[in-house]
Amino acid sequence: MSVVAGDGCARSYAAHSLLVNPEPGQSLRYGWRLARWSPATETWRTYLRGHDGFVGAERTAEWRAEITGNAGWYRVELTAGRGKAVTSERFQVSC
Template identity: 50%
Template sequence: MSKATTAALTTGSATAARLCVAALAATSAYLGFSAYDTANSAPRPAQPVTLQAREVPITSHTPAPAPGVIAVSAKAGAAGCDRTYLARSVVINPEPGTTVLYRWQLSRWSPRSKQWSAYLVDHSGFGGLKRTLTWEPRVADNPGWYRIELTVRSNGKTIKSDRFQVSC
């Protein structure tokens, strides 16, 4: 064998040996980290947790109004001329197997035309015998006289609340 061939084989063998040692080191490092991770993943002992809750009493409970009546109240927390109202009424379905469709309407009195006009409208429905309906219309920056109307499609009747004044 010539000196050049011997040098090439020696250099190649040394490189192969280094690569083999590097591969073994990487494999052992991976296995070491894997074993360490597995040891850390053991479940920790359970610690008791105490949950606390406090009871908040209902400060004002208003019973459901009678069927055919709309009860209106201002919701607390309104500031300035931005107010939300709670309208409630009870509707009885004459045919419990069908759906009752209804429409809420917030009407505003116009001093100029001397009549009520629609300000806000909402449609919905329900199935069943009887339901207490609620609606929360909001009046923002528009003082005046208002009333809430509820029209039930099954009987075509419209019931109206007493008028109320929004002032800033």
């Protein structure tokens, strides 16, 4: 999975990942989660969520998220079907 930031302080982020459907004739649902690090609880807390799905062998999935006026550490998590979450590297929003 890759996460790309917008220019300057745009605060628009795009996450991309290739999803492979183990059963191409059936739908595969997947979900995105933008998580923010909470120093108070020392946990990743949900900031935004998104869901989608497709039928077919594979798809390059993309999700765009906006972060407005909330500096901190973030990461993107992607879960497909009943699989484990794939987590991006953390990134810092500072402006």
